[in-house]
Amino acid sequence: MFIKQLSVFLENKRGRLVEITELIAQAGIDLRAVSLADTSDFGILRVIVDKPDEAEKVLRAAGHTVALTDVIAVGLKDDPGQFSKAIKVLAENNIQVEYMYAFTGNHQGTAYVIMKLDDLDAGIKALNQSGATILTTDDVYNM
Known part of the structure; x- marks a missing residue:
């Protein structure tokens, strides 16, 4: 009954969230829930998607630090x-x-x-x- 959540480490720079969401969308993966927590230097994007294993591969291939939780x-x-x-x-x-x-x-x-x-x-x-x-x-x- 566990749900796989993607946690993506982001630099707190303009456009980083767009980059992540575009990569997910281009892979045909649909967002279900999103949470973003930030500090002055970085943020953690927590995302529930319909295809978490695929999303993890796409994001890692693009050089992002990501974990499934x-x-x-x-x-x-x-x-x-x-x-x-x-x-x-x-x-x-x-x-x-x-x-x-x-x-x-x-x-x-x-x-x-x-x-x-x-x-x-x-x-x-x-x-x-x-x-x-x-x-x-x-x-x-x-x-």
């Missing part, structure tokens, strides 16, 4: 308090959230959150027991 994708009912409930379940089970970002999909009434946890297996178990939906790779890559 296992994350989970959680589907939550888009109602007040549902996100808080999910985070509370993780905290009660001593599961640390390292980072997260959200995206929308084609199912109205559902919000999606990508989570990097210190213990993915325990996080999946706890979230499943709380009633949250853990998305499969097919769910995410085929949105």
